[in-house]
Amino acid sequence: MTFADMEFSGASHRGACKSRNALEVLLEQLDRNFIFRDRSDLARLVNWSAGKDAPFHRWFRYREAFSPELIPQLNLGKRILDPFCGCGSTLIGAMQTNRSAVGIDLNPLASFVSKVKVTGLSDDELASIHGFLSQLSEAGPSEPDKISLPDLSIAAKVFEPTVVQTLMKLRAQIAAAPVSQNARNFLLLGWLGILETVGSYFKEGNGIKYRKMQRRPGRYVEREPGVWQNARFGSDQAGYVLGCYERHVRLMLTDAKLWVSMDGQSEVFNGNALDLIHLADGMFDGVIFSPPYANRFDYFESMKVELWFGGFVNSYDELKRLRKESLRSHLGADMSRDKTSFEELEGLLSTMDRTASSWRMGVPELLRGYFSDIIEVLKQCRKKLANGACHVVVGNSAFAGTIIPSDVLTAIAGKKAGFTHAEIWITRHLTVAPQQRSRLEGLERYMRESIVVLSP
Numbered sequence: 001m002t003f004a005d006m007e008f009s010g011a012s013h014r015g016a017c018k019s020r021n022a023l024e025v026l027l028e029q030l031d032r033n034f035i036f037r038d039r040s041d042l043a044r045l046v047n048w049s050a051g052k053d054a055p056f057h058r059w060f061r062y063r064e065a066f067s068p069e070l071i072p073q074l075n076l077g078k079r080i081l082d083p084f085c086g087c088g089s090t091l092i093g094a095m096q097t098n099r100s101a102v103g104i105d106l107n108p109l110a111s112f113v114s115k116v117k118v119t120g121l122s123d124d125e126l127a128s129i130h131g132f133l134s135q136l137s138e139a140g141p142s143e144p145d146k147i148s149l150p151d152l153s154i155a156a157k158v159f160e161p162t163v164v165q166t167l168m169k170l171r172a173q174i175a176a177a178p179v180s181q182n183a184r185n186f187l188l189l190g191w192l193g194i195l196e197t198v199g200s201y202f203k204e205g206n207g208i209k210y211r212k213m214q215r216r217p218g219r220y221v222e223r224e225p226g227v228w229q230n231a232r233f234g235s236d237q238a239g240y241v242l243g244c245y246e247r248h249v250r251l252m253l254t255d256a257k258l259w260v261s262m263d264g265q266s267e268v269f270n271g272n273a274l275d276l277i278h279l280a281d282g283m284f285d286g287v288i289f290s291p292p293y294a295n296r297f298d299y300f301e302s303m304k305v306e307l308w309f310g311g312f313v314n315s316y317d318e319l320k321r322l323r324k325e326s327l328r329s330h331l332g333a334d335m336s337r338d339k340t341s342f343e344e345l346e347g348l349l350s351t352m353d354r355t356a357s358s359w360r361m362g363v364p365e366l367l368r369g370y371f372s373d374i375i376e377v378l379k380q381c382r383k384k385l386a387n388g389a390c391h392v393v394v395g396n397s398a399f400a401g402t403i404i405p406s407d408v409l410t411a412i413a414g415k416k417a418g419f420t421h422a423e424i425w426i427t428r429h430l431t432v433a434p435q436q437r438s439r440l441e442g443l444e445r446y447m448r449e450s451i452v453v454l455s456p
């Protein structure tokens with residue numbers, strides 16, 4: 001019996017399939033088709049926190065990144081492709097282990113971060129950065145009437161007035177510094193890297209939160225104005241910003257000394273993983289990527305402060321265009337693009353609770369788009385591989401009382417894309433969101449973060 005037969009063979013069956021038991025049958029059937037391996041040894045390397053203090057990685061906080069240390073743990077060969085390179089973990093991992101890598105990311109902020117990390121600077125350029133830092137103390141805050149903030153609607157709320165004046169003056173000094181373009185990019189990345197630290201916001205979940213709001217059980221309360229600012233920034237906010245910047249760039253300079261010992265080469269493109277036509281076929285020995293997970297998170301939302309203040313987007317139209325072009329993992333992406341039929345996914349969608357808000361918001365269409373995009377990306381990757389395997393780091397998700405086992409669905413997508421063998425390495429288990437817990441009780445084992453290994 002196929003999944004479609006199970007789901008669509010009559011009204012009574014349909015009703016039964018919506019139950020939790022039907023979901024369990026589907027999940028079990030899907031799992032049965034694949035070899036699973038316990039790779040809990042890689043658990044700490046598939047997320048940000050393990051590598052957050054590592055050289056290069058610590059230049060810019062990117063919560064969705066894996067660790068560069070993951071690269072030597074996998075059999076990726078000498079030439080590696082990462083079509084969702086984010087902040088460049090694969091590229092750095094490759095360079096540190098004498099490999100070459102190409103990275104692509106649609107987000108211009110991400111590709112900029114990656115590019116700066118892989119662009120070694122000469123001794124003269126490094127000396128010019130030291131020179132810039134040595135005159136930093138002269139940079140007081142700008143005149144309030146001279147600063148022009150980006151058109152981001154919350155631009156005036158995400159920094160304290162003195163903080164933003166100091167930041168904007170520093171930004172202007174970086175733009176005018178007598179240094180090479182690569183050295184200027186290095187200084188600018190240092191500036192971008194401290195925005196969240198000196199900001200009145202921080203990234204959390206699918207967006208940003210304000211530091212003035214304090215989490216209490218079930219609600220947020222506003223902290224007393226003036227008190228939290230003093231506790232965080234001290235009484236000299238301009239000095240705080242300049243101190244953070246100087247410390248951060250000096251730390252980057254310490255890591256920059258390692259460039260000379262890195263034999264590999266990396267290249268970065270700001271582009272779309274759905275269209276890799278500019279790369280020659282068969283030019284890679286291994287592919288690794290971690291796509292945005294099918295969890296509705298929109299990276300352009302959580303990174304909006306850096307995108308606007310860094311000048312990577314200058315209008316809401318530009319931002320909307322990027323959102324639309326991105327992988328269909330969130331509701332701002334373009335849902336009108338073609339979709340590929342995916343029987344196994346349809347089986348799972350039919351068990352969803354149609355009264356749930358995620359159903360009404362269009363999550364089934366989103367998931368159809370998401371896995372169509374994954375098939376397309378895998379087809380492209382298959383072409384670019386000479387031999388070797390494609391490794392996909394992916395996390396499962398839960399919506400409307402149903403688990404979406406993205407690992408298994410990615411393995412199936414791999415077969416649709418022309419790979420012949422798929423294995424699933426389970427690195428760790430994820431938690432079920434509180435609102436899904438009662439309905440998914442007993443199925444928690446399907447909430448996994450895995451590496452799907454696809455071989456030609």
Ligand SMILES: C[S@@+](CC[C@H](N)C(=O)[O-])C[C@H]1O[C@@H](n2cnc3c(N)ncnc32)[C@H](O)[C@@H]1O
Nearest residue numbers: 065066084086087089105106107272273326327
């Ligand atoms: C999970 S993150 C990858 C993180 C990366 N592995 C690292 O360690 O930094 C997914 C990335 O996919 C990018 N992205 C989303 N849609 C894309 C597309 N269509 N083409 C290329 N990159 C895309 C996002 O900007 C994000 O940086």
